[in-house]
Amino acid sequence: MSDLPPLRESLEAHGLLAKKSFGQHFLLDLNITRKIVRLAGPFEGRAVIEVGPGPGGLTRAIVESDAGPVVLVEKDPRFLPLLNELDTGDGRLRIIEADALKVVEADLVAGPAHVVSNLPYNVGTPLLIKWLTGPWIPHAMTLMFQKEVAERIVAAPGDDAYGRLAVIAQAVAEARIVMHLPAAAFTPPPKVASAVVHLVPHADRPDREMLKRLETVTAAAFGQRRKMLRSSLKQLGGGALCEAAGIDPDARAETIDIAGFLRLAAACGS
Template sequence: MTDLPSLRESLDAHGLSAKKSFGQHFLLDLNVTRKIVRLAGPFDGRSVIEVGPGPGGLTRALLESDAGRVVLVEKDPRFLPLLAELDDGSGRLEIVEGDALKVREAELVEGPAHLVSNLPYNVGTALLIKWLTGPWLPYALTLMFQKEVAERIVAAPGDDAYGRLAVIAQAVCEARLVMHLPAAAFTPPPKVASAVVHLVPRADRPDRETLKRLERVTAAAFGQRRKMLRSSLKTLGGAALCEAAGIEPDARAEVIDGAGFLRLAAALT
C-alpha cells in the first residue's frame, strides 16, 4: 500500500468527487482509517466485507491488516477502476458492483466474516437492520454512522436517543460507541459529526421469528412514544399484552428495557 498514490491524488487522477445522491463523504486520512481497522480487529484471517468503499481509504487499511479476503460492495461504478488499482494479484481482494441492500452476503463469503464500513449516510440505518434481522449475521460489525444514529444504537432506557433501533440492535448484539469523528475529517465535510459503533452478536440473541415480533412491538410502542403502552400497543393487545409480559400498562416505551420488549414480543400471538 505504501507504493500507491495518496487517496486525494487517486481521486484527482480519476476525476472523481463525492455524489450527494449516494450520501458519499470520503475519509482520506489513512491514520484514521487504520485506527478504525484496529478497533474492528483482530480478524485472524477471517473475511471482511466493506460496503461503499469509495476511494478505498478503509480498503487500504484492511489490506494491511490480518484480514483474509476483503470483499468490496460498491454501487457507484465510477470507483471500480480506482479500487481495482488496489488489487495486488494475491486473490485477497474482490470487488462487487451492486446495491448492498440487495446483496446476499452469504454468497460473497464462506464462514464467519466481519463487516467494516463507513456507511453511506442515506442507507446506514436500513443496512444495519438488514444485517441484524436477516438470514446472514456477521461475526462482528464495525460501522460508521452519523453521530445521531450511532447514539441511537447504543442508547439506554431513559435516554433521549433510546428507541426501536437501540432495542433491536442490543437484542442481537453487544453495542459500543468506540470512536468520534468531526465533520472536518471528511471530504466533503457533512453537516454533522460521525461516530463508529462496534457490534458483536450475542450468543443468546433472539431467533428470526422473535425478531419479527420485536419489530412489530417496537414500531407500535415508539411510533407513539409519549403514550402509555396500553394505548400505543392497543392494536397488538394493549393492556392484556402488557400484563402477559409482566409490563406495567401505564408505562411508556422510553422506560422499558430490552428484556421487557422481548417479553412483549414473546407474549404477542
C-alpha cells in the first residue's frame, strides 16, 4: 500500500468524482480509515466484506490489517480500475461489481466474516436491516452512517431517536457508536456529520420468524407512536396482546424496552 499514490491523486488521474445519485462521499484520510479498521478488529484472519469502497480509502486500511479474504462489493463500475490497483497479488482481494442489496453474502465468503463499510447514505439503513434480519449472520459489523441514523440505531427507550431501527438492531446485536466524524472529513463534504457504529450479534439472537413478528409489531407501534399501545396495536390484538406480553396497554411505544417488544412479538405469534 505504501507504494500507491495518494488517493486524491488517484482520483484525479482517473477523472473520478462522487455521484450524488449513489450517495457517495469519499473518505480519503488514511489516518481516519486506519482508525476505523482498528476499531473494527482484530480480524484474526477472518474475511472482511466492504460495501461501496469507492476509491478504496477504507480498503487500503483493511488490506494492511490482519484480515483474511477481502471482498469488495461496488456498484459503480468507474471505480473498478482504481480498486484493482489495490490487489497485492496474494489472492486476498476479490472485487464484485454488484448491488449490495441483491448479493448473497454466503456466496461471497466461507465462515464468519466482518462487514466494514463507509455505507452509501441512500442505502445504509436497508443494508443494515438486511444484515440484521436476513439468513446470513456477520461476525461483526463496523459501519459508517449519517449521525442521525447512527443515533437511531443505539437509542434507548425514552430517547427522541428511539424507534423501530433501535429495537430491531438491539434485539439482534450489541450496538454502540465508536467514532464521530465531521462533514469536513469527506470529499465532497455532506451536509451532515457522520458516526461509526460497531455491532456484534448476540449469541442468542431471535430467529427469523421472531424477527418478522418484531418487524410487524414495531411497524404498528411506532407508526402511531403518540398513541397508547392498546390503540396502535389494535389490528394485532390491542389490549389483549399487551396483557399477554405483560405490557401496560396504556403505555406508548417509545417507553417499551427491547425485552418488552420481544414479548409482544412472541405473543403476536401465539
